[in-house]
Amino acid sequence: MxxxxxxxxxxxxxxxxxxxxxxxxxxxxxxxxxxxxxxxxxxxxxxxxxxxxxxxxxxxxxxxxxxxxxxxxxxxxxxxxxxxxxxxxxxxxxxxxxxxxxxxxxxxxxxxxxxxxxxxxxEIDKEEGLIQLLLQAAALDKGKRADFLGEWKSYLDTNSNVREDNVVKEYLRRRLINLKSRAYLSREGNSYAITGEGLAYLKAVNENNQDTTLSRLTVLSRDVEKFNKEQRDLFRTYLEKTTPAQFERLVRDLLNAMGYEDIKVTAITNDKGVDVTAVSQQGITTVKEVIQVKRFTKANVQRPVLDSLRGSLHRFDAFQGTIITLSDFAKGARDAAYEKGAAPITLINGEKLIDMLIANNLIIKKKHLEYYSIDESYFDHDSEMEIE
Structure with missing residues (x-):
């Protein structure tokens, strides 16, 4: 507990x-x-x-x-x-x-x-839920605190008296910090991932633990992690093979899922990308945006592409732009994306695009496995049955 x-x-x-x-x-x-x-x-x-x-x-x-x-x-x-x-x-x-x-x-x-x-x-790691968090991390390619929260809250419902949401989140935050400080988790931005050292520790804990259920859950988590990575790699392969019409549909569906309105495909470009205009609601402000998708780009997107998009915004009465690529961005493009005094350009690389598609439940669907786990602590205390 x-x-x-x-x-x-x-x-x-x-x-x-x-x-x-x-x-x-x-x-x-x-x-x-x-x-x-x-x-x-x-x-x-x-x-x-x-x-x-x-x-x-x-x-x-x-x-x-x-x-x-x-x-x-x-x-x-x-x-x-x-x-x-x-x-x-x-x-x-x-x-x-x-x-x-x-x-x-x-x-x-x-x-x-x-x-x-x-x-x-x-012993403390097991009692205080840190092994549970490593199991969750092993099942994730990478995840933000919010990705841990649902299963963590269910775990606390069974293994603690903590119920208030803010306390649940604080218990999670501090334990993730502990695991990161011990190099069992790594952190990039707001995302956590289990490290090789973390996987080795999890394996060692289970090998020396009489709790066979915990060991089997670790194997299950690793199998899920491996399967998810395979699906993600396959997803990228499919994206690279899409036709212009399929990719146009993909872009439209993603923008719709993200809450954009008045979505219009303006052109299929020479590099088989798609230019799109759309309107988003940012607080009380309506913002028109131009999205350029570099579908088949193998090399990193360079700064001239960004400058060209920024220079064309006025033709669409757009306030900002976005470039989406299946590859990545050169340093010059990244440095210029939020240049002072210039229209902001959001940069989305292949990994981020896949994250967004998954987050919006497009093409890849999240499936939930249901399994039973006995609350062994129930049997830890002797109880007397009263017979009338």
Missing amino acids: LKIPLFPEYATVAALLKLLNGTTVASFKSMWNAIWELTGTPQNSVTWTDPDAWIEERLSGTDKATALNIWLGSNKTVNPRWIRGDQFLINGYKLIEEVSGLYSLTDRGKVFISKKDNAIAR
């Missing part, structure tokens, strides 16, 4: 554990209480981003010394103000104990700080 809010990165937890070991309990609690009381006011707010400044200005005596020991002793990686989540995890999983007024690492704590991949970290 998930039980840790403000879920921290394990590197900061390990660093804090090493620093707390042998520290007096009274000095740490005094420092924490002193920091907690520094709430500030709207007229005199407290900024926590620079411990070098606020520790010096706002703490004194042993409180200041303890805070500096944490900040400097961790090579400035552990901000003493932002360790509440670390404390929740340390206490929740019994990584430290009080002995004669001093903090002392438990055997579990010693294992946790011993190396990156250890038995206690694996």
Whole structure:
């Protein structure tokens, strides 16, 4: 069952554990209480981003010394103000104990700080849903937080008492950050993807886990991931083989799905692309746009193509333009897309086009597999049946 809010990165937890070991309990609690009381006011707010400044200005005596020991002793990686989540995890999983007024690492704590991949970290990962997120990531080619959210919420319904949407999202956000910090996930823009190291960790966890259901789910997730990649590659092959008429229909359908109106195909160009005009609603403003599709372009689209489209906007009374290609864009074209003082040109390469078609359920249809999973925690507690 998930039980840790403000879920921290394990590197900061390990660093804090090493620093707390042998520290007096009274000095740490005094420092924490002193920091907690520094709430500030709207007229005199407290900024926590620079411990070098606020520790010096706002703490004194042993409180200041303890805070500096944490900040400097961790090579400035552990901000003493932002360790509440670390404390929740340390206490929740019994990584430290009080002995004669001093903090002392438990055997579990010693294992946790011993190396990156250890038995206690694996236990926490399973209990706190991080293995679940790796399973989800393994089933995705790549995904934004929103792509994780539906299955994550269902998982929390069974494995936690968390129900509020904003809390569900925060639990997800912090755990994704944890996995990225350990190099089990990578992040590009707003999208996450499981790494080779993440797949290896998932495999190792399952090989040493008696939970055969978890192992079979991992295999299922990998099979789904492989199948999805094959379908995506096949999709691209079909796109490259479309006729001009098929491609015109594709462009129309995509724009319709995205909410564009008054869609008109103006020409089939010499490179077998399509020029389209359409109207979109952006807030309270109606915007006319020219879309140029470079259907069979093998080389990257160069800046002259962008300049030509931008120069033609006035002929269509258009405010902005878009170029869609199955290949990619040269650096010069990317740099000029949002040139200051010029009409904006949106650039959509082959991968982005496929993402958009999938997101709008065009040609590729999302299928949902339904499988049963036993809530084993139901049987973990003894219960007595009352017989009248």
